[in-house]
Amino acid sequence: MAYDPKLAAALSGATLRQLAHWRKASVSRGAVLIPEISSTRPVLYSFRDVVALRTCVKLRNDASLQKIRRALDTLRDDLKERDHLSSYTLVADGSSIYLAAPDQAVDLVRKKANVVIHEMVDVLQPFYRDGRHIPPLLQPRAHVAVDPAIRGGVPVIEGTRIPYDEVAALLRDGVPPERISDYYPSVTATAALDAADFADYVDSFDPPRERREVAAG
Template structure:
């Protein structure tokens, strides 16, 4: 699977994993599961930022919650951390008789995370692949964003970008000032539309031929 590097807000994690924002916040507050890129001051906007690994782990927990109790998951987390720093995303997990099982590294046996009992089990579906597909679909550009400029604190350091992309407005301006036409600029950034470049040129009173 291609390594996906991305940051997700708590709202996006809610949509992709099925976990409520209140549950995600609660898990963060009681240190059961905390976002990898969180600020100390959780009251500030966008203070909880989740990585793709967090997304996989939380979707795994969402699936496990349908099969085992939270009390068991908390106990299992303590045991599983002995085998992995990120047990919910790095280990292949199984559920047998309402208990979380896993396969220790270098072993062919599947054992209970809490009980240690050996069992035959059916693995959960590939959560990582499922989350990658869903997150990529979510990130597909909305046509309503074409021709617009936006600014977000956690996108390209807060500098203005073409809406729905990570293309800096300053980069478009630099190409325009260097004499690139709209078509030539789009060749540099195939995800852009003519309206995107025109929006930058209009806002900054630059003129270029198509």
């Protein structure tokens, strides 16, 4: 299983435009993140990609895209760190971007080793981006869970293998929450409402014109 761009955006906090931009290399620097499953249509992201994207979104709160690209080039070209971006702890403090490790931290912009990091971040936890609340990655809603060992990480009703969007689709078709158990006995009305709420959140990452076209159709 894999994440299409809209679901990857919703789980990471990036916009669809940012995802497209980050897939491309600039004139002088490499791409921020190329999806490891498919970088051409249909574009598909992995769970590791989503974790890395959350890191990039959090960095973007405190650093310019140019600075992020410079830091990633230092990581990959100078330090020869070529593992998946999700493998690294990257922290920004408004002046630079650092690679944090248990025994040291490296300033990836000014290329100085053994700097002090005052605050570590956990990209799996919730945060805000441009006034939007980005939910915790592994529990985006109380009854919706993300586990890479279950359906490849596609959000499901907690404690089941039932995709959230299948339940949300039934509610959108007019099935009352309390009747969802007729279709999925293990899904409560509360869990169904959570699935619908998360589906609405995912759809909010559609570009405005696309949302109007869907509504008009």
